[in-house]
Amino acid sequence: MSAALAPVGPLPDRVVRDPVLLAFADQVGGQDAGPVAVQGGRTQWNLGGTADPAARLIRAPSGVVAFEPAEMTVQVRAGTTLDELDAVLAPAGQRVALQGLPAEATVGGVLSVGLSGPMRLGHGPIRDTLLQARYVSAEGLLVTAGGPTVKNVTGFDLCRVLVGSYGTLGLLAEVTLRTRPRPQASVWLAGRADPADLFDRLYRPVSMLWNGAEVWLYLEGYPDDVAAQAALAESAGLSLVPGPPRFPAGRRSVPPATLRHVRLDPAHQGHFVAEMGVGVVHGEWPGASPAAADTAVVALNRQIKQLFDPYGRLNPGRDPMSVPTTRTGQP
């Protein structure tokens, strides 16, 4: 049909006109403006390689732009802290699935690092929270990836690639996140129990931690459901506690099944905290574990970086391929 090609050009509201974002893009500058690095709350500053000291250090803009409770989405600038965001969402009985992360961390920071908190088992990985991202490209242009609605498959899913990219492909300026209702009841329990057995008996617990001896369990939901699940846990030897244990600084990820069958040397007990069902182990390890590098995957990573930032100016020194403390390996 002759009319097959629709008129070219985005609808007017698709062009970003927010002066705050435009100013941020100016601050980043074009391809010749030299290396630039973004800092948020510096809560995970040591991850993903050492920031190049030669890079100009800037901050992303902050502030909640729009929050419509009935949409269950929030549009927020990347430099906003999790605390500030939560203060806007809480009165409406909502929150985002970025729980258990430092309150002073910024939204852009935690997304760029991409590491989920201890509620990942129940809330899902933080990458699934991001619906739309506006970022400044290596050319200094504002780019929109994804879309503002809760469901969207229009074009390639750049949002997923941006989460955990350590700002090496683009600098997050503003994001739209999915929100969730806050639960009516929640509770932490802990005690000595077999984590695998308990895990199989509960229905979708939000978090289950294990240090080789003790199990911590976090439940959320409607009061009666939480009470019933808690009773199950109590019958297995757990009792109410105020919160989770302290996490050692290091972090590795393993297939979740590895943790189910692990028989530990008693000397290791208490020296790590493992997220059951997820496979993240928090602990201290001397040195880096060997990387299981798939050459095709490494090549793709290099190629993506090359095409998005051929000038090497976005967060130089950072590289998601070399995150020693998060290497996949045996605990």
Next chain:
Amino acid sequence: MTRTTAVEPRLNDALVIELAACLSADRVHTDHLERALYGRDASLMRGDAGVVCFPRTTAEVQAAVRVALRHGRAIVPRGSGTGLAGGAVPVQQPVLIVTTKMVDVEVDLANRVAWVQPGVINLDLTRQLRPLGFHFAPDPSSQQSCSLGGNVANNSGGPHCLAYGVTSAHIVAIEVVLPDGELAMLGGLGADPDGYDLRGAFVGSEGCLGIATRIAVRLTPNPPAVNTLLADFVEPAHAAAAVSAIIAAGVVPAAIEMMDQRITQAVEAFVGAGYPTDAGAILLVEVDGLPSGVAAETAIIEQVCREQGARSVRIAADEAERMLLWKGRKTAFGAVARVKPNYYLHDTVVPRTKLLDVLQQVYAIAERHELIVMNVFHAGDGNLHPLLVFDAAEPGILERVHAAGEQIVRASLEAGGVLSGEHGIGLEKQSFMAWQFTQPDLDAQARLRDAFDPHARFNPGKVLPAGSRCGDLAHLDAQHRDRLLADGVWV
């Protein structure tokens, strides 16, 4: 169908001989009539398949890809062919890699995943998992037929993705034959694989970034309690208002589906689910989880629906009734043929709070173009599925359908929505991409594609419109493009 410029593959072509050597002669098909069957999927478009291959293993897929690359041929992956946007319609007489003979399933309960080959049918997997107490959460309406490879390619949704998330949230790792013929594992069973989230990039890439050969899908535990409600409204507006009111009440049901009167009547004739055919619109709402939450949410939803003017709210008494209510919803698209033989379907998403407004515009647009429109959609997500139904034999009707479709897309985007919620862009909706995205936006997407497939060998001519960067369609030779358009590739 015109065949003037088509190059007929012959059994003694080097390409065919080499493919047959990699697979086996009986799984490399060149028959003209058969290629015609693979010229289309569930959309209205038609292309030209080159050679049709049916590999069984990863090694065979990789070998077939390498042969195709050596011969400079494009490659189009295809699952069950249930896509609605022409994503599997062959362009450039490609080597078609059909995954329907790749149906192995390996359940790894300890890791709560199943490793599946791409041809496994979505519902087959869920059925197989049922005795173990698990299921695969994405449940597109075509789930009885669609393949998991296709689900990955389209980042499929379905009614239950309202609470459970779309396919991307349920894919842990993907073994992929990349466009250069290399094999790679994207993602992994560990929580934080190194590097960029290539798994996330691959899901929803509509066959443009390679072909999945093994997929690790997350197993979701079956909920201990489920309630399905059918609310019956005189006015579609009241039903739409109820959707927002349910969400505003702090409840995110597992699913909220809406059907208007025309589609309800068409579907009821097929399934006999007891849908009220005199209702202006019905809502199908499901809540699941632990029993007291389910009871609480059921009560809230029932009350909200009544407050918004529902004439009745029926709660499915048992599993059989529940399945029947869902069967009606899931077979809705097919049932429109009872009204008219053709349909053209859009898949836009609008902010939930704009649902009513856009819905009213959809009815007005259809009326202006003297077309029948039926609405059956994922209301909870704001994911509209307006079906323009027509008889293609009627002169001039395609122009009207096209014009109405364009206005519906425009109205959705103007309301702050997006082009596609789950069907993808494929061949059909490319030209609207430039409405939603600016040039730098499209350029960024094109860079991602170039990183995987610099020569646009995989599923050429799809997703990104011409000129996005190097321009997908720039790789298309002019003859092919003209022929596609002439043969009814219309949007």
Next chain:
Amino acid sequence: MKLPLVEQDLASCVSCGLCLPHCPTFRVTGEERYSPRGRIEAIRQVHIGNEPADASFIDMMDSCVQCRGCETACPSAVPFGRLMEAARQGLAEHTRYQPWYRRVGYRTLSHHRLVLVGSRLIALAQRLHLVPSRRLGLPDRLPLRATALRAVLAPAGAPRVWLHTGCVMDAWQRDVHSAALAVLRVMGVAVSLPKRTRAAGCCGALANHGGLVGIAREQAAATMRSFPGEDIVLVDSAGCGAQLKDVGHLLDTDDARRFSARVMDIHEWLAEHLDRLPPAPGPRPAHSVAVQDPCHLRHVQRAHLPVRRVLAPYLNLVELDDDGLCCGAGGAYSLLQPELAGQIRNRKLEAISHCGAAMVASANPGCSMHLAAAGLVVRHPVQLLAEALGLLDG
């Protein structure tokens, strides 16, 4: 090639693909050419697109089991069976699709004495080990001689029915008819039998499925004439029942339509007269029975549920988890397409072994022979019922 079809039927398929998993040949091949959607598209290409009706097209049509599982799955209500019959009719008329020997074979079925004599010859040859039965898909031991069937008398005022006896079934599975008569006798029903001569031979189903509509019409008309009067005609073979219910459409006369309206699958009738069935004399057997729905009962007659209603009071029934997928018998299909039929049967065997039943109930002679040939214990529901009522010896 123009095929004798209704173009509206072709247009009603929107290519959604929801039929694919319900097609036995697609299930075992994964190929579009062996799927309902693919076959419809092929018919379109030949009928509208001027593609030649070549060997490839014939293969696509001939490989269809005609189970019509796609029809129950189709939300658009595409009359696939009608399209397939039209395609085959066109092929039979214009190509060498049905060679002379097959036509002779179908015609032979009209001559019931020939069928009986032929069957006995095969049975004799089997005893002498002259016939590779398994390879030909024949039952292991065809009966050498069958017990005579007798009409059932009942006092005036009792319900009156006919029992359709058919061709191959009468020769090979007359035991089923005997069991049906025994059950009807204890229910106090008067049963008439057609004269089993040329008049009441084959109902025409096999010829119709093969596209030999002329032969099918002759056979259907002859069958119809052998059931005069207004009494209900009970059929204990699902395939024959489906055909006889369709005679009205096939012959397109008022007489034929009236006749079709009198036809009932025997289980439909029994389910409506459960009150006439006595309770089981003994304890309920411990073993369970898998119900295999013949396609022409489930998808065509849509009368598979009555089988359960009739048997459930007497036996422990289990359902198969394969969504009623065809077993691959398909009348003459298992003879003509042994390879596909075998692959399709393997899926069925898997489903049966999952469910853990000791035996299988199947209401169609083709299915039961096809499944028995794989080593399963298969009984007709009516036989199981008669057994449960203590009406059969041993």
